[in-house]
Amino acid sequence: LKPGIGIVGAGAIAEAHMAAYRAVEAPVVAVMSRRLASAQRLARVAGASLATDQLSELLGDPAVEAVDVCTPTDDHAATAVAAARAGKHVHVEKPMALSLDEADGLIEACRAAGVKLMVGQTARYHAVSRALRAVIVAGEVGRPFHLELVWDHATFWPGGWRGWHIDPARSGGHLVHNGVHAFDLVSWLFGDVAVRVYAQARAVAHPALESPDYWHATVEMAGGATALCEIGYVLRSPGGVHRSAWVYGTEGTASHATVDDGVVFGAGGPRSAGLMGELPLVVQLREWVQCLRGDGEPPVSGEEGRLALALALAARRSAEIGEPVDVGPLASLAGSDNKIFSGREADSAGAAGGARGWHSAGGADAAQRADAAREADA
Amino acid sequence: VSGRLGVLLLSGVRHQAGYAAVLAGHPRLRILGLVDEPGVADWMHGANAKLAARLGVPYTCDIDGALARDDVQLVSVCPEPTRHARLAARAARAGKHVLVDKPMALTLAECSALEAAVSHGGGRVTFVHRLFSPSIQKLRSMIDVGEIGLPWAVHVTWLAAGGLGGATVEHDELVVDPALSGGGELANFLSYPVGTIRYLTGLEVVTVHCVARSQTHAAHAARGVEDFAVLNLALERGVMATITVGRLAAGSVTGLGRFAIRLHGSHASAVVEEERPRVVVQRAGRLVERSAQPAGAAAIVGVIHDLVQAIEEDREPLCGLTDGRAIAGVLEAAYASAREHRVVMV
Numbered sequence: 160l161k162p163g164i165g166i167v168g169a170g171a172i173a174e175a176h177m178a179a180y181r182a183v184e185a186p187v188v189a190v191m192s193r194r195l196a197s198a199q200r201l202a203r204v205a206g207a208s209l210a211t212d213q214l215s216e217l218l219g220d221p222a223v224e225a226v227d228v229c230t231p232t233d234d235h236a237a238t239a240v241a242a243a244r245a246g247k248h249v250h251v252e253k254p255m256a257l258s259l260d261e262a263d264g265l266i267e268a269c270r271a272a273g274v275k276l277m278v279g280q281t282a283r284y285h286a287v288s289r290a291l292r293a294v295i296v297a298g299e300v301g302r303p304f305h306l307e308l309v310w311d312h313a314t315f316w317p318g319g320w321r322g323w324h325i326d327p328a329r330s331g332g333h334l335v336h337n338g339v340h341a342f343d344l345v346s347w348l349f350g351d352v353a354v355r356v357y358a359q360a361r362a363v364a365h366p367a368l369e370s371p372d373y374w375h376a377t378v379e380m381a382g383g384a385t386a387l388c389e390i391g392y393v394l395r396s397p398g399g400v401h402r403s404a405w406v407y408g409t410e411g412t413a414s415h416a417t418v419d420d421g422v423v424f425g426a427g428g429p430r431s432a433g434l435m436g437e438l439p440l441v442v443q444l445r446e447w448v449q450c451l452r453g454d455g456e457p458p459v460s461g462e463e464g465r466l467a468l469a470l471a472l473a474a475r476r477s478a479e480i481g482e483p484v485d486v487g488p489l490a491s492l493a494g495s496d497n498k499i500f501s502g503r504e505a506d507s508a509g510a511a512g513g514a515r516g517w518h519s520a521g522g523a524d525a526a527q528r529a530d531a532a533r534e535a536d537a
Numbered sequence: 538v539s540g541r542l543g544v545l546l547l548s549g550v551r552h553q554a555g556y557a558a559v560l561a562g563h564p565r566l567r568i569l570g571l572v573d574e575p576g577v578a579d580w581m582h583g584a585n586a587k588l589a590a591r592l593g594v595p596y597t598c599d600i601d602g603a604l605a606r607d608d609v610q611l612v613s614v615c616p617e618p619t620r621h622a623r624l625a626a627r628a629a630r631a632g633k634h635v636l637v638d639k640p641m642a643l644t645l646a647e648c649s650a651l652e653a654a655v656s657h658g659g660g661r662v663t664f665v666h667r668l669f670s671p672s673i674q675k676l677r678s679m680i681d682v683g684e685i686g687l688p689w690a691v692h693v694t695w696l697a698a699g700g701l702g703g704a705t706v707e708h709d710e711l712v713v714d715p716a717l718s719g720g721g722e723l724a725n726f727l728s729y730p731v732g733t734i735r736y737l738t739g740l741e742v743v744t745v746h747c748v749a750r751s752q753t754h755a756a757h758a759a760r761g762v763e764d765f766a767v768l769n770l771a772l773e774r775g776v777m778a779t780i781t782v783g784r785l786a787a788g789s790v791t792g793l794g795r796f797a798i799r800l801h802g803s804h805a806s807a808v809v810e811e812e813r814p815r816v817v818v819q820r821a822g823r824l825v826e827r828s829a830q831p832a833g834a835a836a837i838v839g840v841i842h843d844l845v846q847a848i849e850e851d852r853e854p855l856c857g858l859t860d861g862r863a864i865a866g867v868l869e870a871a872y873a874s875a876r877e878h879r880v881v882m883v
Contacts, residue, residue: 300789304752305765307694307781309799311806355878357746359769359777361689363801373690373801375779377748377767385748385767387779389692393801401808405795407696407765409753412789482880483746 162451163188163222165247166205167214167238168229169197171317172252175440176229177205182438183445191217214238218245225275225451228252232336233329236261239276243268248275250447254339254471255464257331262468266461277447277457278464282340283347284443286436287415291406292348300408306348306386307407308341313399314364314392316372325370332370333390334360334475335468341388342474343459343467345378348406349386352466355379357483358474363393376474398425542634542845543608546571547600547624548616549588550581551638551711556613556665557592559838565845566611571596572603573616574624581616584707600624604631611848614638617717618724622647625662626654634660634848636841639728641861643719644869648862655858661847663854664861666732667796669839672809676798677737679807686804688738691778693730694797697722699787701756712784713760721762722783723749723871730780731864732856737800740772742867742883749875753786768871793833 164180166173169192180187189209192198202210209220217223218241226242228235228251236256239249249269255278256262269276282288295303316322323329330336346352356378360371373391380386394401403416421434446458470486477484544566546553550573560566571589573581575598582598589596597603604612604627612628614621614637622642625635629651641664642648655662667673679685700706712718712725731742749763757764765783772778785794792812800807818825840856847854870881 301786304750305767305781309692311799311801357769357880359771361775361777363689375690375692375769375777377746377769377779379748383750383752385750385765387767387781389779391690391801393690394806395804401806407752407785407789410786410789412785412795481744483878 161186162224162248162448165189165191165209165217165220165223165226166201166229167191167217167226167242169194169201170229173201173227173229174204176227176444177201179438179440179444180448181205182441183448185444185448188222189217189220214241218242218247223247225250225447231323231329232257232331233323236265239265240268243272243274243276246272246274248451250277250279250444251464252279253281253343253464254331254335254468255461256468257335259465259469259472262461262465266465269461275450275457276461277450278459278461278467279443280339280343280347280459280464280467281439281443282344283459284439284446286439287404288344288348291404291413291415294413295348295406295408299411300406300413301410303349303406303408304384305405305407306345306384306388307403307405308344308386308388309401309403310337310341310390311394311399311401312392313394313397314372316364316392325368325372327370330370331471332475333372333392334358334370334374334478335471337390338374338376338388338471338474339464339467341376341390342378342470343463345380345386345388346463346466346470349380349382349384351380351382351384353378353470353473353486354381355483355485356470356474356477358478360478363391371478374474374478376477378470541565541567542610542848543567543569543606545569545603545606545609545612545628545633546588546594547612547614547628548573548577548581548620549585550577550616551707552665553613553615553638554588554591556615556636556638556837556841557588559841560613561592563841563845565849566841568592568594569606569609570594570603572600573598574600574620577616580708600627604628604633610634611636611844617711618643618719619717622651626651629658629660629662630654632658632660634844635662636844637662637664639665640724640864640868641728641858642865643724645862645865648858648865652858652862661844661854662858662861663840663844663847663856664728665837665840666856666860667729667833667836668732668736668855669836669843670811670833671835672798672811673733673736676800676807676809679805680737680802684805685800685802685807688800688802689776690801691734691737691776692780692797692799693733693778694781694795695726695730696781696783696785696790696796697726697794698785698789698792700784701754701787704787705793709756713754713756713762715760715762718762720872721749721751721757721760722764723747723766723875724868726782726784727766727780727868727871728864730782731867732860733798734770734772734778734780735860735863737798738772738776738778740774740776741863742770742772742778742870744771744880744882745769745867745870745874746880747871747874749871752783754784757784763875766871766875770867792827
């Protein structure tokens with residue numbers, strides 16, 4: 160069974176999705192874009208039989224079983240809800256929506272229609288992310304208590320001032336548009352939900368940017384762990400990438416830096432090439448297609464996408480007001496416990512006993528920890 | 538100044554043995570004796586006596602007498618942190634130059650008392666810092682020549698690995714018992730990264746957001762003090778900084794810990810992992826990695842050499858009272874922020 164995919168959008172992300180579907184041998188049967196010529200171009204490359212500038216036409220095509228929403232973020236919720244109501248399974252690019260109300264509406268629409276919803280949190284599908292999570296789940300670093308995540312990139316604003324990414328009304332701004340990558344990783348790696356965030360941000364590329372293109376944030380998790388995340392378009396060398404991740408645990412650390420992912424020596428000097436591991440988008444869409452073929456749950460649920468969005472919105476608010484922001488109320492749909500992540504760990508924890516103390520109470524209360532230590536000694 | 542400066546060790550409770558080795562090896566210094574307060578714990582007397590014997594100098598409990606000696610010009614103050622500022626002030630008031638272990642002071646009130654003593658005595662004061670680490674010096678020189686441009690964000694990671702149980706911390710109580718330590722690893726280590734950020738940027742910290750936790754070590758948890766903290770700082774001119782500071786489990790990382798700096802400037806970014814330049818030795822399937830840059834040793838040699846030069850040249854050392862006060866202010870704000878879950882003005 161090869162589910163037919165309908166792609167909405169014909170920009171760079173849509174092209175990347177199309178290529179990934181081809182890699183996993185899932186047929187793209189229809190492409191819709193408000194610019195018909197763009198839809199036709201992408202449909203031609205994909206071998207899709209339908210190219211249209213009308214969403215209703217794509218949704219009315221019986222060959223389309225699942226819709227992949229690859230439009231700018233301000234269109235995500237409306238298109239995805241329409242797809243769900245048309246009985247199509249939905250894969251939506253991250254962030255899944257611009258607001259929690261939109262996200263809730265999308266989750267509810269998919270539930271009501273009985274269709275599957277996956278949010279494209281691609282950062283989970285990086286080889287390094289999966290390796291770090293495997294280390295954590297196997298308990299190799301003990302109880303993880305801190306994550307340091309750095310994504311420093313060269314300035315990257317496609318479209319210049321015309322680009323929708325730099326318009327907070329369309330993208331949510333850098334803290335939302337890219338923040339959901341980091342914030343999803345924080346929750347996913349810890350298997351926990353955030354309770355508080357404090358963020359600082361700055362417009363680096365140009366002082367008139369309405370959305371800061373650099374930020375860092377301290378995240379406090381319900382279980383007591385912390386995370387320090389930074390994403391910035393700050394490197395001056397063209398194409399420059401410096402990413403690093405450090406997981407600190409009670410018994411060790413796990414770390415990675417892009418300098419180890421292969422190096423390209425180009426005209427602008429040496430730069431990380433990201434040569435290691437399968438393309439994340441291919442891994443992501445392979446899991447989505449497998450989910451469509453079977454009865455399994457989507458590998459990144461709407462609730463998980465909403466959790467990342469809630470944290471990103473709280474971080475954006477924190478950067479605006481200069482104070483930490485409680486995330487708990489925003490994450491209420493997902494619940495304030497860890498249930499959102501339970502049930503997935505058994506798959507990857509293996510038979511080795513899983514992560515010791517992974518979901519145990521963290522270090523928020525030193526006295527509690529002391530009691531726990533005494534019990535362990537006893 | 539002619540001849541060698543006489544050095545008095547004032548308490549040998551903490552890192553004094555390591556500092557004494559550098560002091561003893563300096564061509565312009567000679568250690569004359571070790572002194573401590575009579576009322577300290579027996580194990581402290583024992584540690585003092587042992588160090589004095591190793592150095593071949595007398596150990597006494599007559600601080601006034603020792604500070605009255607004309608042949609003592611420099612005092613190395615190295616007790617537990619809650620006595621740092623008070624004993625440094627005592628030496629300074631006696632007109633001596635002072636090297637005090639980090640942190641110089643735990644509170645702004647302690648800073649004021651020390652400043653008054655220095656003003657009275659007229660000597661020079663410095664405290665142990667890491668600014669003479671080769672990587673920090675090189676980074677500063679890149680800023681000074683304009684290669685980085687104007688720094689606008691700095692991130693410093695200062696994480697020791699292990700050290701408890703007598704490994705590098707002589708007695709665990711020295712870093713976990715608030716009566717001796719003044720706090721947890723924030724009190725113990727924050728001086729290093731804050732000093733680094735101020736040195737690289739030339740800017741003061743304006744606000745602090747801090748999350749401090751007991752995460753790894755039972756010794757810290759039992760005393761209710763933090764072994765790990767994350768700070769977000771706002772500096773003057775809108776510059777931002779973060780600090781990750783604490784103590785990891787022994788063996789968590791290669792070398793003594795993770796000491797890293799990332800700096801973004803208007804014209805370049807820089808990444809430093811002090812323990813990263815390393816020599817990898819593999820033998821019969823066993824991998825051994827050694828740091829190629831023992832930054833800590835270079836730093837303390839630099840601190841002592843700088844103080845001697847400052848005395849001889851009648852100038853301020855690289856880190857002095859102003860720096861110690863700035864750091865104490867950040868420390869106080871960090872603890873307040875961690876307690877109250879809010880941003881605190883320094």
